[in-house]
Amino acid sequence: MQFNISKELLTQIEQLIHQKNDQELAVLLNDMHHADIAEIFDELNIEEATYIFRILDSEITAEILPELEEDVREKILQGLSAKEIAEELDELDTDDAADIIAELSQSKKEEVISELEDVEHAKDIVDLLRYSETTAGGLMGKEMVKVNENWNVLTCVKEMRIQAENVTRVHSIYVVDDDGRLKGRLSLKDLLTTSTKTPISEVYIKKVDYVKVDTPNTEVARIMQKYDLEAIPVVDELGRLVGRVTIDDIVDVIKEEADKDYQMAAGITQDVEAGDTVFELIKARLPWLLIGMVIEIVASFVLKNNESAFHKYETLIIFVPLLSATAGNIGVQASAIVVQGLANGSLKEFSQNYFKKELLVAMLSGTIISLFLLVYHSVMYQQYQVGLAISISIIVVILFAAMLGTLVPLFLHKNKIDPAIATGPFITTTNDVFGIILYFGIARMILGF
Missing domain, CATH: 1.10.357.20 (SLC41 divalent cation transporters, integral membrane domain)
Structure with a gap:
C-alpha cells in the first residue's frame, strides 16, 4: 500500500514533539520506511525535523539522510557535530556517504572524515571524493563481492561469505587477477554446481560489461538501460576493478537529467526548485x-x-x-x-x-x-x-x-x-x-x- 502523509499524521507528530514524548514518537516512526520518514521531514519545519532525527537510531537516520531534499539535509547537518555526522556515515554505503560529505564545507568535511571509526570505510570515501559527480567514479560504491581467478570454488565461497557481510545487496560476483584487474563475472549457479576443488579460472564468464571511472554518468545510464543491468563494474585507467554502479544510483541520474531537460525546454537556464529564493x-x-x-x-x-x-x-x-x-x-x-x-x-x-x-x-x-x-x-x-x-x-x-x-x-x-x-x-x-x-x-x- 502506498504511503500518504495525512494532515492528522502530521498533527499527531507535531503534538508528540511539543510534548517531548520521545518514546511514543519513536514507536510511531520506527515501523515506517526510511523514505516515508524523509517525506515527513520535508513537511515539518527544520527544528521539528532535527528533533526527530536526534531521537531515532543511527541505523534509521543514516538511511533517511540520502532520501531528504538537499536543502533539508543541509540544514539538519548544520545542527549536528562532526562526530554525529560521522556516526551516520559509518552506517551508509560509501557512495551515499561520499555524496553527503561532498555537500559539506571543506573544514567540516575534514573534521567528519577524521571522526569516522572504520578506517577502511574512510579510505574508500576519500577515494570516491576525487571523482567528478557526473562520472561513473562519482556514482560508484566500493561495496561489492570479488574473487580471485586463482582461487578454487571452496576458497571462493569462504571469501564471499566474509565480503557479503558489508554488501547490502549482491548483484554480481566479479573475478579479478592478482593485480586486481577485472577478468569477468561468476555465475552463482556455476558456483553451486561445480566441485569445490575446481579453479575459478575454469568456470567464470569472461564476457562482462563494464565502464571506466571517467565514463559520463549519462553514458553509464544508457549502457545499463540497453543491457538491462542491475549493476555494472567500474574499472580504473589500468583496468583494475575499483567499484560498481547500481540501479538505484542510475534512477537518480535519469531523474536529474529528465528534470534538467524539462527545465531547459521551458527556457530555464539552471537547475531550480520550487523552494528556491x-x-x-x-x-x-x-x-x-x-x-x-x-x-x-x-x-x-x-x-x-x-x-x-x-x-x-x-x-x-x-x-x-x-x-x-x-x-x-x-x-x-x-x-x-x-x-x-x-x-x-x-x-x-x-x-x-x-x-x-x-x-x-x-x-x-x-x-x-x-x-x-x-x-x-x-x-x-x-x-x-x-x-x-x-x-x-x-x-x-x-x-x-x-x-x-x-x-x-x-x-x-x-x-x-x-x-x-x-x-x-x-x-x-x-x-x-x-x-x-x-x-x-x-x-x-x-x-x-
Missing part, C-alpha cells in the same frame, strides 16, 4: 525571456515593414498568430524527438534517412493544414489569391520549422552542447522571426505588394 528563480528564468524579447522585436520590425499590405490584404495579419503557433509547435515536436533519440541512443548523429522522414512528415502535415486554411479563407473572405498565398506560406514555414527543429539539436550535440536547449524558447522564437519573414516574402511574390 525569488532571486534564484529570476536568475534562472530571465536570460531566455530577454533573448526572446530581442528576437520578437526583430519580428515586429518585419511586421512594420509590411504595414502597407495590411490595408489592402487585412487577412494577412489575422493569420500571423496561427502561423507563429503552428511553426513553433512543429519545431518543438521535431526537436523533442531528436533530443529524445540522442538521449536514449537511438539517434547518434545526423541521419539522412531520418531527415527525409521528418521533412515528409512536415510536408504532409503542412499540406493538410494549408488545405484546411485555403477552404476556410475562401469561404469566410472570398479572397482566393490571398488564401492561396497564406496556404503556400504555411507549407514553407512548416518545412523550415521542421528542418530547424531537426538540425539544431544535432548541431548542438556534435559541439558538446546539451541539445535540450533546442526544445524550448530558442526554437519557438527563432521560428517566429524566420516564419514571419518567409510568410510575407511568399505573400509579396504572389500578391505583388
Whole structure:
C-alpha cells in the first residue's frame, strides 16, 4: 500500500514533539520506511525535523539522510557535530556517504572524515571524493563481492561469505587477477554446481560489461538501460576493478537529467526548485525571456515593414498568430524527438534517412493544414489569391520549422552542447522571426505588394 502523509499524521507528530514524548514518537516512526520518514521531514519545519532525527537510531537516520531534499539535509547537518555526522556515515554505503560529505564545507568535511571509526570505510570515501559527480567514479560504491581467478570454488565461497557481510545487496560476483584487474563475472549457479576443488579460472564468464571511472554518468545510464543491468563494474585507467554502479544510483541520474531537460525546454537556464529564493528563480528564468524579447522585436520590425499590405490584404495579419503557433509547435515536436533519440541512443548523429522522414512528415502535415486554411479563407473572405498565398506560406514555414527543429539539436550535440536547449524558447522564437519573414516574402511574390 502506498504511503500518504495525512494532515492528522502530521498533527499527531507535531503534538508528540511539543510534548517531548520521545518514546511514543519513536514507536510511531520506527515501523515506517526510511523514505516515508524523509517525506515527513520535508513537511515539518527544520527544528521539528532535527528533533526527530536526534531521537531515532543511527541505523534509521543514516538511511533517511540520502532520501531528504538537499536543502533539508543541509540544514539538519548544520545542527549536528562532526562526530554525529560521522556516526551516520559509518552506517551508509560509501557512495551515499561520499555524496553527503561532498555537500559539506571543506573544514567540516575534514573534521567528519577524521571522526569516522572504520578506517577502511574512510579510505574508500576519500577515494570516491576525487571523482567528478557526473562520472561513473562519482556514482560508484566500493561495496561489492570479488574473487580471485586463482582461487578454487571452496576458497571462493569462504571469501564471499566474509565480503557479503558489508554488501547490502549482491548483484554480481566479479573475478579479478592478482593485480586486481577485472577478468569477468561468476555465475552463482556455476558456483553451486561445480566441485569445490575446481579453479575459478575454469568456470567464470569472461564476457562482462563494464565502464571506466571517467565514463559520463549519462553514458553509464544508457549502457545499463540497453543491457538491462542491475549493476555494472567500474574499472580504473589500468583496468583494475575499483567499484560498481547500481540501479538505484542510475534512477537518480535519469531523474536529474529528465528534470534538467524539462527545465531547459521551458527556457530555464539552471537547475531550480520550487523552494528556491525569488532571486534564484529570476536568475534562472530571465536570460531566455530577454533573448526572446530581442528576437520578437526583430519580428515586429518585419511586421512594420509590411504595414502597407495590411490595408489592402487585412487577412494577412489575422493569420500571423496561427502561423507563429503552428511553426513553433512543429519545431518543438521535431526537436523533442531528436533530443529524445540522442538521449536514449537511438539517434547518434545526423541521419539522412531520418531527415527525409521528418521533412515528409512536415510536408504532409503542412499540406493538410494549408488545405484546411485555403477552404476556410475562401469561404469566410472570398479572397482566393490571398488564401492561396497564406496556404503556400504555411507549407514553407512548416518545412523550415521542421528542418530547424531537426538540425539544431544535432548541431548542438556534435559541439558538446546539451541539445535540450533546442526544445524550448530558442526554437519557438527563432521560428517566429524566420516564419514571419518567409510568410510575407511568399505573400509579396504572389500578391505583388
